[in-house]
Amino acid sequence: MRLHRNLVFAVIDALNMIFNERNYADKVIEKVLKYDKRWGARDRGFIAETTYEIVRYKRLYAEIAEVYEPYSRANLFRLFAVWAVLRGIPLPDWKQLEETPVRRIKGRFDELSKTRKFRESFPDWLDELGEKALGNELWTKESAALNKQAEVILRTNTLKTTKASLKKALAQEEIETTTLNEFPQALKLSVRKNVFVTQAFKDGLFEVQDASSQLVADYLEVQPGQRVVDACAGAGGKTLHLAALMQNKGQLIAMDIYESKLKKLKIRARRNGVHNMETRVIDSTKVIKKLHGKADRVLLDAPCSGLGVIRRNPDSKWKLEPEFLERIKGIQKDILRDYSKMVKPGGKLVYATCSILPEENAEQVVNFLNSEAGESFELVKEQNIYASKSGFDGFYMALLTKKA
Numbered sequence: 001m002r003l004h005r006n007l008v009f010a011v012i013d014a015l016n017m018i019f020n021e022r023n024y025a026d027k028v029i030e031k032v033l034k035y036d037k038r039w040g041a042r043d044r045g046f047i048a049e050t051t052y053e054i055v056r057y058k059r060l061y062a063e064i065a066e067v068y069e070p071y072s073r074a075n076l077f078r079l080f081a082v083w084a085v086l087r088g089i090p091l092p093d094w095k096q097l098e099e100t101p102v103r104r105i106k107g108r109f110d111e112l113s114k115t116r117k118f119r120e121s122f123p124d125w126l127d128e129l130g131e132k133a134l135g136n137e138l139w140t141k142e143s144a145a146l147n148k149q150a151e152v153i154l155r156t157n158t159l160k161t162t163k164a165s166l167k168k169a170l171a172q173e174e175i176e177t178t179t180l181n182e183f184p185q186a187l188k189l190s191v192r193k194n195v196f197v198t199q200a201f202k203d204g205l206f207e208v209q210d211a212s213s214q215l216v217a218d219y220l221e222v223q224p225g226q227r228v229v230d231a232c233a234g235a236g237g238k239t240l241h242l243a244a245l246m247q248n249k250g251q252l253i254a255m256d257i258y259e260s261k262l263k264k265l266k267i268r269a270r271r272n273g274v275h276n277m278e279t280r281v282i283d284s285t286k287v288i289k290k291l292h293g294k295a296d297r298v299l300l301d302a303p304c305s306g307l308g309v310i311r312r313n314p315d316s317k318w319k320l321e322p323e324f325l326e327r328i329k330g331i332q333k334d335i336l337r338d339y340s341k342m343v344k345p346g347g348k349l350v351y352a353t354c355s356i357l358p359e360e361n362a363e364q365v366v367n368f369l370n371s372e373a374g375e376s377f378e379l380v381k382e383q384n385i386y387a388s389k390s391g392f393d394g395f396y397m398a399l400l401t402k403k404a
């Protein structure tokens with residue numbers, strides 16, 4: 001591989017915005033990719049993937065390069081040089097890469113790789129937390145799996161098409177996909193491509209949604225004609241799936257505390273041909289109270305640490321803080337206590353997170369069941385999904401029923 005100056009400079013700019021200015025990696029990459037319209041798919045892929053890789057391994061590369069935050073431009077080039085050397089990419093004779101100590105980099109890599117928190121590049125507190133929560137063996141595998149690039153998975157929108165027809169439509173647009181056995185509506189891209197520009201996407205034939213996430217709506221066992229509440233709907237990845245499972249029949253109420261997210265959901269719903277959904281902003285407790293005892297099904301896809309989806313958001317390793325985890329656990333507890341009241345007797349509730357920490361998952365459910373609000377509920381089943389075992393995002397889901 002030959003390194004191109006303007007692409008490498010774009011990576012350095014992106015790293016500066018992510019590490020020093022603390023912007024979100026996905027937003028930064030979106031911005032940097034707009035620098036030059038002439039860049040092709042391969043150039044864009046280089047910028048995005050190289051930036052993500054250096055974000056993933058920030059701690060390891062910084063230890064190898066012996067550089068500390070905030071990173072000067074010269075030090076960002078040193079991080080880049082570590083990435084290039086470890087990949088075996090020949091370094092060009094640019095002045096920014098002069099005097100790169102290739103042998104020393106390889107030596108330090110071998111030494112530091114013996115220690116998990118350096119090898120997998122996790123902050124001390126998170127590495128300790130992961131080991132305490134999952135045990136040494138599972139966390140060692142999981143921390144490695146969370147550093148793998150996530151594949152692109154699509155969910156067929158069964159309101160508009162079938163998986164087989166979607167596969168064909170995408171093939172006509174030169175997008176090859178394979179099916180995944182345990183996921184009825186999923187297609188996996190054989191080669192990473194921008195699927196948002198396809199006609200199939202514009203026609204609402206699919207949404208991009210990780211395979212683990214596709215299990216959540218199924219878990220709620222919805223039926224056409226029911227009243228279903230998605231209480232933490234966000235931009236509605238799971239709401240759209242619920243609408244499809246309900247075959248557009250019944251009432252689907254999507255809620256969130258952020259109106260901006262629900263606005264995005266409305267746009268997606270239109271594209272998906274969803275007609276049975278309405279959105280409600282949770283701007284007071286009244287919004288929830290109005291629905292007490294009225295819902296056949298309630299989905300609580302709760303806000304969480306996102307530890308299960310680090311493959312997609314590697315910068316969250318560096319943004320997450322112990323205080324945030326404590327705060328979010330409090331919110332999860334409140335959500336379970338307050339929103340579960342919307343379930344009618346005999347109805348069902350799913351509590352889900354994209355975290356792998358028991359304290360956000362099974363322990364929240366146990367505490368809820370032992371509380372006054374939870375005494376009329378029973379746990380039917382629960383599932384922990386680990387990236388190291390499934391190859392997809394880490395997730396947790398629990399199905400509860402309210403006694404009739």
Ligand SMILES: C[S@@+](CC[C@H](N)C(=O)[O-])C[C@H]1O[C@@H](n2cnc3c(N)ncnc32)[C@H](O)[C@@H]1O
Nearest residue numbers: 231232233234235236237238256257301302303
């Ligand atoms: C894991 S995300 C939801 C993702 C979404 N269900 C999907 O599939 O695309 C959690 C959502 O909960 C929302 N949220 C945070 N606090 C909340 C609260 N107290 N009540 C309702 N929603 C809340 C966040 O704005 C966020 O959109």
